[in-house]
Amino acid sequence: MTPTIQLPQADGSVSAHRLRDPVTWPLPASPPRTRIAYAAAHVAADPFGDNVPGAPASIDWSTTLGFRRYLWSCGLGVAEAMDTAQRGMGLNWPATRELIRRSAAEAKAVGGRIAAGAGTDHLPAEVSDSDQLVSGYEEQLEVVQEAGAQVILMASRQLATLARGPEDYHKVYARLLDQVDDPVILHWLGPMFDPALSGYWGSTDIAAATESFLTLLREHATKIDGVKVSLLDAEHEVRLRAALPEGVRLYTGDDFNYPRLIKGESDSSSDALLGVFAAIAPAASAALHALDRGDEAAFDNALLPTVPLARHLFTAPTYYYKTGIAFLAWICGHQPGFTMVGGLQSGRSVLHLAEAFRLADRAGLLPDPELAVSRMRSLLHVAGVTR
Template sequence: MSYTIQLPGADGSLVTHRLNEPIPRPVEPAPPRSRVAYAAAHVVGNPLGDNAPGAPADVDWESTMAFRRHLWGHGLGVAEAMDTAQRGMGLDWTATRELINRSAAEANEVGGRIAAGVGTDHLPPDVTDPEKITAGYAEQLEFTQRAGARVILMASRQLAAGARGAADYHEVYNRLLEDVQHPAILHWLGPAFDPALEGYWGSTDITEATETLLEILHAHSHRIEGVKVSLLDLEHEIHLRSRLPEGVRLYTGDDFNYPRLIKGENGSHSDALLGVFAAIAPAASAALRALDNGDEITFDEALAPTVPLARHLFSAPTYYYKTGIAFLAWLSGHQPGFTMVGGLQSGRGIVHLAETFRLADLAGLFPDPELAVTRMRELLDVAGVPR
């Protein structure tokens, strides 16, 4: 059966969109062989909770864990408690601790790969002393390792605000990396994702910042599994990748250029730790398995239709991309409502969400088009869009 819907456009008009048939994708829980791939997963807000801006996070744990099982079911690892899960935008440390504990236990039960974000977001914003920042990191590091998750050392807003230069980054990371039980993933999150991280690694000059990061990576390569780079800068990532220590992976966080970076060139490639993979898990899994078989044509065919959607989801202001991730999870039946902690479902307008719906359908991502249409119509009705 074919379904149609009237969608609002940027010019104020209503355009009829006829839905496509979903692209069937097999569920294959074994991880792909050719690349390491993580999807950064969001949390589902409790629809009966008071998830208002500034309120403590009230999480729908059943739906949140079910979404992680969905990702593991497609062979993807889960990058837990990252910015996708609204760290610094609604997910407080109390809820984060429970999230890491629950997800690590689920991963152990199903045999899924998991790594979790370790940061300083539980500290007051005005903490700028490197000693206190290191102690804050260490608290989260100890908790996360005890829970059984691999560690992702996330960028710290406090360190970005308080560091006097590259030396402070060396001091903090040198001490933290001494305490990791397993090789960790470092994270360079650019200001498009979080303006408070402008000048990370001690300089607003990207060349100088890169040199500081590389010094840390080379000094501690035996304690570093990889570095996730989320700068949305294709050429910079390729250049950085060529200068990494042997054995250190580059995990792309570039939600604009991921097909080319993952496929690679001249014998070099990026692995993946991507927010968009949470929205396109079946397609991402199919693409990676094609790459396992050396089939680059099928890899391209699987991911190419997802790129316009990803570029739309991560359009400026980029830090609201997670609204689109949760929206698509709702349309696809992975959660009962379009509710986010911190009230972040208001982060994108109805026209943006309508275009998200259209692009997701063109990529064949809705497993149940009838459900997607029904829920989209309900949202349009609430927004006052005429049918």
């Protein structure tokens, strides 16, 4: 019989939750064929490190790399050093640089797909001109390319501050795209994930920003593998997907509507680069392999139950979703403790985490119910919910 745990509710009461029987998700022999799928992975903090807000990140390398091996074993690619790994929220550039190098070496050793973010988060909050900004991008580009990872050109807070219109974005990105070794993934991250990126591509009007974005894509299509769009707007993504230049992929970053967008419609579908895939990796893998077989019912059965969890993890303030990702990695036994760089384990309440626990269980994502309950009880005890 599976265990039962008393979980807190918003009204100050507790309710009993009996865990379901664990789901056995088979590991695939190879990655899915019909979609490219990346999980944006988090980092595990060193429990002996001084990971307080503002301190340099101290990473548990063994656990962090072990989690990436787990994602590769599920047939997923790893999107490294993205916002899920706390870029701009605790992961400083020296730690990021080491993370990219170590993860790329690990990917080479196991034959895993890897792409990594190059940005400008090591620069001052305000830069003097576009030359300084481009130089900052180039420094990180060099690290990613030398490591052997595919480049993801991340959105830049400094560029959002510096730019006065679409042409300023186009000039910076044109200079960068002219020098990349291989086609890159461009990253459009909405302000719900990072308020400092409001107005990216030159306008707060989504239609105007989209046209600016498409202009850049059309002018440099041969240097662009795809675009990673995280705006949590499925209808916009479908329209953008239809307007992309031939050969340019759309990697959905919509952690609310990913089943529909990945399954596709009218002979058009999105690939995936999702933070939530780090939390639902075995279900995502099963769903993607079901698509390979043309079994849409099995796709739905695996992936649709994960949507309530995803929408909960990414509820406002959305940028704290990383806390839920790390929490679930701990609950599922992928890391020894629930600590995060920058002290971000405090980014969500115990009520939020308790609901994440419920929803993860309902989706069949808790592989060891006894371990999950033991760890959840210890968190509730520390929080003062149980005595």
